[in-house]
Amino acid sequence: xxxxxxxxxxxxxxxxxxxxxxxxxxxxxxxxxxxxxxxxxxxxxxxxxxxxxxxxxxxxxxxxxxxxxxxxxxxxxxxxxxxxxxxxxxxxxxxxxxxxxxxxxxxxxxxxxxxxxxxxxxxxxxxxxxxxxxxxxxxxxxxxxxxxxxxxxxxxxxxxxxxxxxxxxxxxxxxxxxxxxxxxxxxxxxxxxxxxxxxxxxxxxxxxxxxxxxxxxxxxxxxxxxxxxxxxxxxxxxxxxxxxxxxxxxxxxxxxxxxxxxxxxxxxxxxxxxxxxxxxxxxxxxxxxxxxxxxxxxxxxxxxxxxxxxxxxxxxxxx
Numbered sequence: 001x002x003x004x005x006x007x008x009x010x011x012x013x014x015x016x017x018x019x020x021x022x023x024x025x026x027x028x029x030x031x032x033x034x035x036x037x038x039x040x041x042x043x044x045x046x047x048x049x050x051x052x053x054x055x056x057x058x059x060x061x062x063x064x065x066x067x068x069x070x071x072x073x074x075x076x077x078x079x080x081x082x083x084x085x086x087x088x089x090x091x092x093x094x095x096x097x098x099x100x101x102x103x104x105x106x107x108x109x110x111x112x113x114x115x116x117x118x119x120x121x122x123x124x125x126x127x128x129x130x131x132x133x134x135x136x137x138x139x140x141x142x143x144x145x146x147x148x149x150x151x152x153x154x155x156x157x158x159x160x161x162x163x164x165x166x167x168x169x170x171x172x173x174x175x176x177x178x179x180x181x182x183x184x185x186x187x188x189x190x191x192x193x194x195x196x197x198x199x200x201x202x203x204x205x206x207x208x209x210x211x212x213x214x215x216x217x218x219x220x221x222x223x224x225x226x227x228x229x230x231x232x233x234x235x236x237x238x239x240x241x242x243x244x245x246x247x248x249x250x251x252x253x254x255x256x257x258x259x260x261x262x263x264x265x266x267x268x269x270x271x272x273x274x275x276x277x278x279x280x281x282x283x284x285x286x287x288x289x290x291x292x293x294x295x296x297x298x299x300x301x302x303x304x305x306x307x308x309x310x311x312x313x314x315x316x317x318x319x
Contacts, residue, residue, distance in 0.1 A: 001184035004126045004179060006140045008150040010200045014221045016043040017300050017308070018190045018293065021142040024309035025317045027067030031138040034125050035060075035071045038118040044071050049302050057125075063309065070137070074121045076114045076318060091109070105192065117155040120172060123179040147171030147204035148188060151190050155211045186216030191283070193220060193276040198283060205286050217317075218288050220280075220296040226273050291315045 009015035027033040034057060037044050042052050048060045053073035061069040080250060121277060128136040145153045179185060187208055191201040200219060208215050252258065283290055293311055296304045 001139075002184055002214070003135070003139055003183040004135075004217070005139060006144045006150075006154070006185065006187040007141065007190060007219075008144045008146050008147050008187065008204065009219075009221075010192075010197045013190045013192050013197050014300075015146070015190040016041075016045060016143050017305070018140050018188075018219050018221055020044060020047045020313055021293070021305050021308035022188075022317060023069050023139075023141040024061060024063045024305060025312040026141065027063040027069045027161070028313065029067060030137070031067045033063075033067070033069050033139045033141060034127070034137045035069055036122050036142045037071070037073045037139060038122070038142065040073065042073065044143065047300065047302070047305060071127070072121075074118050076117045094148065094175050115153050116173060116176070119154060119180065121175050125178045126179055126184060144187075147200050148221075150187065150204060151207040151211050151213065154208075154213055162192040168285040180274060181212055181214065182301070183214065185214050185215055188216040188219055190219045193279045194223055195275075195279065198279045202282065205288070215288060218283055218286060218290045220283070220290060220292045223292045224272075224295050226276075227269060261273070289316075291317065 005026070007015050007019035007022060009018070010063070016037075023033045023035040035044055037053065044060075045051060045053050047147050050060055053060075053071050055073065055075045057070045057072045059068055060071045063069060077307075122140055125137060125140050126135075144150055157315055189201045189204050191197040206216055206273070291312060292315075293308050294305070300308075
């Protein structure tokens with residue numbers, strides 16, 4: 001299994017939740033997972049009900065079997081200071097540049113620098129080894145930018161490598177791309193069973209493949225249970241009197257007036273079931289493994305994250 005798991009998805013599909021659940025699912029049986037945030041929203045801290053993440057790796061959860069989940073909110077300015085120290089040994093001079101505003105200028109204005117720093121920090125965690133020679137983390141899970149920006153975000157190192165033909169910047173960009181375009185990486189896309197997210201997922205898969213970036217799985221989030229299909233609704237519509245009698249027998253007052261709104265709700269449900277069937281067919285056409293996560297009716301809290309991680313393990317992730 002790929003050691004760098006990148007999670008993207010259209011806004012509103014719950015990609016941060018899925019990334020967090022995936023990190024928990026991978027951190028099983030004593031394994032260590034690093035969950036990385038790159039957008040500065042502190043969504044991971046909120047999900048794990050902890051204080052805002054600093055620019056350092058902090059343990060935030062323990063999974064089944066004693067596995068550990070660490071988290072890191074990558075800050076581009078701090079990452080640039082690390083980079084300057086690593087390659088140029090600037091030390092205090094780097095801090096002086098920050099005071100002068102040069103660091104902020106470089107990460108805001110220079111084309112692609114911010115994304116290079118963010119992806120580079122994640123790839124460094126993937127490659128990092130302990131003094132004993134083992135990997136520091138078994139897996140790194142990145143909560144990445146949305147689908148519309150994911151290919152450019154991951155492929156920006158190629159652009160920078162093209163601008164800098166030699167030297168540390170060129171070498172760093174090439175090293176990052178060797179990780180991102182290798183079997184060490186898998187880019188998963190989160191979607192809902194709705195037309196727009198599914199279409200954006202299909203477009204994202206095509207862009208990733210066009211850039212030769214490794215596409216992993218499609219994860220369908222917030223899947224609601226199916227109760228009735230259209231055939232069942234049509235059958236029920238012909239038995240209005242039976243429905244009214246059943247409601248009366250159940251002690252529901254005014255049952256005759258409830259039949260029509262109940263049938264209308266059932267028809268809406270059946271229509272949604274049919275639309276979701278169409279979206280599943282569209283996702284199937286992508287030729288990728290697909291996982292499904294249920295809608296948690298009470299919202300996602302820490303207990304819900306563990307529930308979702310268990311569901312991912314059942315479907316094969318983390319094995």
